[in-house]
Amino acid sequence: xxxxxxxxxxxxxxxxxxxxxLNDRVWGLSQIVASHLPVFVFGLLIVLALAxxxxxxxxxxxxxxxxxEIAVGMMMMLAVCSIPSYGLLVTFTRASAVSAxxxxxxxxxxxxxxxxxxxSHMLPGEGKDSQELTDTVRAGAGSKDAKISLGEVxxxxxxxxxxxxxxxxxxMAVAVICMGLxxxxxxxxxxxxxxxxxxxxxxxxxxxxNHARQPLFRTHMFWWGLGIVLFxxxxxxxxxxxxxxxxxxxxxLNFKAIIDAWELLGKxxxxxxxxxxxxxxxxxxxxxxxxxxDVSLSLGIAPICFTALAMILLGxxxxxxxxxxxxxxxxxxxxxxxxxxxxAGVIAYTGRRYYWDVLRAALTFRAAAAVDAIAPxxxxxxxxxxxxxxxxxxxxxxxxxxxxxxxxxxxxxxLGMARINCESGLFLNLPRWxxxxxxxxxxxxxxxxxxxxxxxxxxxxxxxxxxxxCFMPFFxxxxxxCTNQQIKPGRVGMSAGCVYILGLAIAVPITLWACHNxxxxxxxxxxxxxxxxxxxxxxxxxxxxxxxxxxxxxxAESESYxxxxxxxxxxxxxxxxxxxxxxxxxxxxxxALVGVxxxxxxxxxxxxxxxxxxxVWGTRQMAEIAASFLIGWAIKAAVTNLGGTRTYQKGxxxxxxxxxxxxxxxxxxxAVGVCYYFVTGKAPQKYGIFPMMF
Numbered sequence: 269x270x271x272x273x274x275x276x277x278x279x280x281x282x283x284x285x286x287x288x289x290l291n292d293r294v295w296g297l298s299q300i301v302a303s304h305l306p307v308f309v310f311g312l313l314i315v316l317a318l319a320x321x322x323x324x325x326x327x328x329x330x331x332x333x334x335x336x337e338i339a340v341g342m343m344m345m346l347a348v349c350s351i352p353s354y355g356l357l358v359t360f361t362r363a364s365a366v367s368a369x370x371x372x373x374x375x376x377x378x379x380x381x382x383x384x385x386x387x388s389h390m391l392p393g394e395g396k397d398s399q400e401l402t403d404t405v406r407a408g409a410g411s412k413d414a415k416i417s418l419g420e421v422x423x424x425x426x427x428x429x430x431x432x433x434x435x436x437x438x439x440m441a442v443a444v445i446c447m448g449l450x451x452x453x454x455x456x457x458x459x460x461x462x463x464x465x466x467x468x469x470x471x472x473x474x475x476x477x478n479h480a481r482q483p484l485f486r487t488h489m490f491w492w493g494l495g496i497v498l499f500x501x502x503x504x505x506x507x508x509x510x511x512x513x514x515x516x517x518x519x520x521l522n523f524k525a526i527i528d529a530w531e532l533l534g535k536x537x538x539x540x541x542x543x544x545x546x547x548x549x550x551x552x553x554x555x556x557x558x559x560x561x562d563v564s565l566s567l568g569i570a571p572i573c574f575t576a577l578a579m580i581l582l583g584x585x586x587x588x589x590x591x592x593x594x595x596x597x598x599x600x601x602x603x604x605x606x607x608x609x610x611x612a613g614v615i616a617y618t619g620r621r622y623y624w625d626v627l628r629a630a631l632t633f634r635a636a637a638a639v640d641a642i643a644p645x646x647x648x649x650x651x652x653x654x655x656x657x658x659x660x661x662x663x664x665x666x667x668x669x670x671x672x673x674x675x676x677x678x679x680x681x682x683l684g685m686a687r688i689n690c691e692s693g694l695f696l697n698l699p700r701w702x703x704x705x706x707x708x709x710x711x712x713x714x715x716x717x718x719x720x721x722x723x724x725x726x727x728x729x730x731x732x733x734x735x736x737x738c739f740m741p742f743f744x745x746x747x748x749x750c751t752n753q754q755i756k757p758g759r760v761g762m763s764a765g766c767v768y769i770l771g772l773a774i775a776v777p778i779t780l781w782a783c784h785n786x787x788x789x790x791x792x793x794x795x796x797x798x799x800x801x802x803x804x805x806x807x808x809x810x811x812x813x814x815x816x817x818x819x820x821x822x823x824a825e826s827e828s829y830x831x832x833x834x835x836x837x838x839x840x841x842x843x844x845x846x847x848x849x850x851x852x853x854x855x856x857x858x859x860a861l862v863g864v865x866x867x868x869x870x871x872x873x874x875x876x877x878x879x880x881x882x883x884v885w886g887t888r889q890m891a892e893i894a895a896s897f898l899i900g901w902a903i904k905a906a907v908t909n910l911g912g913t914r915t916y917q918k919g920x921x922x923x924x925x926x927x928x929x930x931x932x933x934x935x936x937x938x939a940v941g942v943c944y945y946f947v948t949g950k951a952p953q954k955y956g957i958f959p960m961m962f
Contacts, residue, residue, distance in 0.1 A: 273337035277344030278767070284308070284345060285771040288352035289779045294786050296951035298938045301349045303958055304741045305465055305551070305695035309345050311935030313338070314928045317472040322480040335473045336753040340763070342469060343746030347764040348771030350742055354734030356437065357779045359802060361405075363729040364391050364429060366788060367803040368402040371395075374807070380814040382807050386722045387665040389432045393425040401425045408787030416785045418777060426780060433730065434772065436660050439653045440731065441768050444682055444740045445761045446650035450626055450643050451683075452747055452757060454619040455690060464555050464693030466748035468927055489918050493925025494932070497550045501933025505955045509940070519548040521895075536578035536588075539891035543571045546895030549958065551930045554923035555693040556900020557907075562869065563692050566881040567890070568898030574600075574885035589886070595725060595809045597705030599854045600886045605701040606858025607882040608684040613859075614866045614879070615687065642758035654679075661727070667831040670707060670720050677703040678731050682740040684883060689741035690748075692880060696889050696959060698736050702728040704809060709851030712839030713813040714826045721810045729805055736889070739768070858882060892959045930957055 288300045300308045316338065324331040333341075350356060368391075371377055388394040393401045400422050410416045455461045474482050484490055500517050507514040523544040527534050534540060556564040581587040592598025597605075616623060622639065629636040630647035654675055661671035681699055688694050704724035708716055716724075732738075743764055750760045817823040829837065840852050862879040869875045884890045907919045934957040941952035 270334075270337055270340075272333075273340040274344075276333075276337070277341035278770075280309075280312075280341060280345040281348045281767050281771060282774060285348045285352055285774040286778055289357065289775065289782055292353055293358070293788075294782055295945050296954075297941045297945060298934070298954055298956060299353070300938075301353050301355070301737055302956075302960075303696045303736055304689055304745070305958075306346075306349055307931055307934040307957065308938065309342065309349065310469065311931045311938070313342060313469060313472060314932050315935065317482075318485065318928070321475075325480040332475070335470075335475055336750075336755060338473045339469075339749045339753045339755065343750050343760060343764060344767045346742040346746040347739075347767040348775070350737050350739040351768070351771045352775040352779060353737055355737030355739065356730065356734075357775055359734050360433065360730050361779060361783050362788065362802040363726060363806050365402065365405040365783065367391065367806060368393070368395060368397040369406050370803040371807070372397050374811075376811050376815075377807050380718075380811055382718075382722065382810050382814070385719050385810075386726070387719075389428045390664060390723070390726055392429050393422075394428075398425075404784045404787065406787055408785055410785035416781070418781050421777075421781050421784050430776070432664065434776075436657060437730075437772065438769060439657050439660070440678065441739055442765060443650055443653040443657070443679060445743060445765050446646040446653065447679065447683060448686070448740060448743050448747055449640075449646035449757055449761050450623070450650065451615070451619070452744070452751070453640050453643065454622045455687075456748060456751070458622065459618065461690045462559060462693065463690050463745065463748045464558050465689070465695060466745045466752065467558065468555075468924060469745070469749050470752045471924055472928070484921060484924060487918075487921045489921040490925040490928070493554075493922040493927075494929035495925075497926050497929030498933050500550075501930060501957060502936065505933065505937045505940075508955045509953050521546050521548075532579055532583050533575065536582045537571075537575040537886070539571065539886070539888045540575045542888060542891035543575075543894055547892065547959070548899070549893055549896040549930075550926045551957070552893050552896035553900040553903065554926040554930075555695075556897045557904045557923045558920060559692060559900075559904075560878070561901060561904065562876055562878040563880060564897050564901035564904065565876060566878040567692060567694065567884065568894050568901050570881045570885040571891040571894045573881065578886075592700075593705070593809075594700065595702050595705055595728065595805050596812065597701065597709050597851070599850065601701045601705055602709055602851050602854035603858040603861075604699055604883060604886065605706050606855035607862045607879070608680055608699065608701070608858075609855070610859040610862035610866075611684055611687060611879065611883065612680055614862065615683070640757060642756070642761065645758075646761065661723075665723050666720055667717075667834055669831055669835050670711075670716065670724070673707060673710075674703050674724060674727060677706055678727070681732050681735055682738055685735050685738055686740040686744045688880060688883060690744055694880075694884070695741075696736055696893065697884060698887055698889050699732075699883070700887050702732055704728045706851075708809070708813075709855075710838065710840050711834065712837075712842075713816050714820075714822045715829065715834045715837040715839060716813070717826050717829065717834065718810050718814050718817070718823075719827075721813050722806070725806045725809050729802060733802070733805065889959065933957060 284300060291297045292299045298307070300306060316333070321332050324333070352358075367383070371383055377383070383395045386395055404422075409420070456463065471484055474484065476482050500519070503515050503517055504519070507516040524541070527541060527544050556567070578589050581589055587599075589598070589600040592601045625636045625638050626643045626647050629639060629644035630651075635641065636644070657675045658668075658671045661674060662668055666674065681701075681703075684699065685697060688697060704721060704727070707724060708721065746764065747757060747760050751757055814823065817826050840849055843849060861882045865877055865879040865882070869878065904916070904919075908916050937955045941954070944950070944952040
């Protein structure tokens with residue numbers, strides 16, 4: 269790692285940590301992160317690779333940034349992407365500080381005394397309504413001409429919750445880094461996962477020592493892909509900005525009439541609407557072209573399979589699986605959890621020898637030739653972090669059996685997200701299962717208790733409700749990008765951890781200042797609505813639990829349970845007939861689906877379905893982009909069957925160009941929006957190249 273690379277990487281990371289919240293929530297500009305393929309980061313990479321680096325080479329070859337330097341800079345920027353938006357700080361501030369505003373309007377919450385049961389140290393101002401704290405967060409204390417200073421933020425209200433949550437956040441980040449360092453060699457060298465996002469970045473930063481441009485940029489196919497898609501993006505962007513006084517190249521199809529004519533279709537699946545009005549996403553098509561055919565096909569047909577199943581169950585048996593509660597769960601939610609759990613089992617089984625060698629080396633402190641030197645140390649650190657997080661959760665108010673399960677559930681969500689991303693390149697994904705919903709299904713309302721539901725809901729909001737920006741996929745792509753350039757994994761992990769902590773130190777005060785200066789109600793309808801929904805995600809599950817226990821006359825008994833009694837009264841243990849427990853039956857279906865399909869995929873060479881299907885179906889994000897995966901799969905099938913391997917390699921150059929053109933178009937209109945805002949002071953017209961989460 270050169271000093272130049274570290275400086276550039278730190279500058280990029282500091283910019284993302286400092287500006288993202290203001291850019292996204294205050295100025296109303298195109299989002300800087302928003303997915304695991306942030307347009308800002310990868311758009312800058314393309315500009316650097318196509319224009320800046322060749323220019324530096326022509327001025328003086330030694331001035332050109334080397335691939336290792338670019339990889340380090342990218343890794344540092346990716347390391348902070350999960351912090352300033354929905355990956356952490358937006359969800360944390362909204363769920364904690366806005367709660368008091370919402371609480372005073374919810375008579376049911378007040379009647380059940382929910383805020384009194386939430387540990388006071390978890391919320392600013394102990395969760396109480398106050399003008400200094402909650403009113404300024406709602407409406408803002410600053411004005412256009414007079415902004416508050418950093419010292420005017422009511423830090424005394426925030427000191428205790430920050431002291432409670434930040435150690436847990438840091439421990440979770442370290443655990444994620446350690447988990448990534450453990451699985452990386454197995455995934456990249458032994459299982460040879462594609463890492464499509466890192467592959468694209470590695471191809472763009474490759475260099476010819478004797479030429480200003482690398483071989484990829486000297487192929488006609490690359491420039492055809494870039495030119496066509498960039499023309500479409502620029503034309504449609506100008507159309508969006510000019511109020512229809514320009515050419516619009518349609519990228520959306522409309523089959524909505526089918527839903528209107530088939531009533532059962534809309535009732536069976538909430539998200540069927542999205543795949544009946546599919547939008548074509550060029551980057552998704554290009555990524556699908558580079559995947560194994562079973563992966564891209566499975567992603568393409570996932571929403572179709574889910575809707576067909578939902579229609580059969582609803583129409584034939586009156587069972588609905590398309591309208592589960594986001595926090596408390598339901599059949600489809602618990603099935604996806606079971607699929608994630610089965611995937612972890614498949615990962616462990618596939619790499620059982622390697623992981624056993626890592627664990628043995630970690631516990632015996634003896635080197636193992638088959639593993640990286642960093643892996644045993646990472647394993648020891650992971651164990652320490654898990655134990656420390658469990659202790660912190662117990663101190664936060666969870667009984668030990670719940671705390672022992674909560675931490676692995678969060679890490680399971682991150683591991684599944686990272687595996688999906690590394691194997692398929694799916695950069696916009698949401699599991700739609702939460703630890704609080706899983707543990708409610710496992711324990712039941714009485715055994716879990718109101719206080720545990722409140723703590724788990726808050727824990728889920730902070731760590732897993734915005735997993736489309738979670739840390740582990742960012743880290744895994746940065747790690748692969750660096751190891752492709754022969755940078756040691758240990759150095760990457762250490763650097764990512766340090767940059768993450770630096771990002772926290774910068775983003776936390778800026779975010780809290782912006783919340784109190786501008787307020788969330790000034791962010792526009794979509795942002796403020798989402799902000800006020802997050803407190804509901806914290807308190808509504810507990811409200812339902814308290815009401816249910818009161819009606820059953822079990823509230824007092826539930827509150828008196830000891831930790832061991834919560835285990836013995838667990839709903840999953842109260843009947844030996846698994847099918848009588850909705851949670852167990854749904855989770856076991858998910859486990860069986862992934863287990864059987866994984867077995868068939870390993871045993872039958874032509875097997876066309878990948879178990880990833882059962883982890884992503886039934887979600888809005890998959891419904892929106894599935895058509896593009898299906899198109900990419902069809903293009904690859906046609907190219908390989910008609911033209912063979914050589915034609916496919918040429919097609920990859922075309923697809924690299926498609927991705928470059930798409931991201932460049934997105935970056936152009938991000939820059940246009942910034943200029944427009946700072947010249948006029950008005951929120952610009954937004955033009956995005958990927959689906960919006962909110």
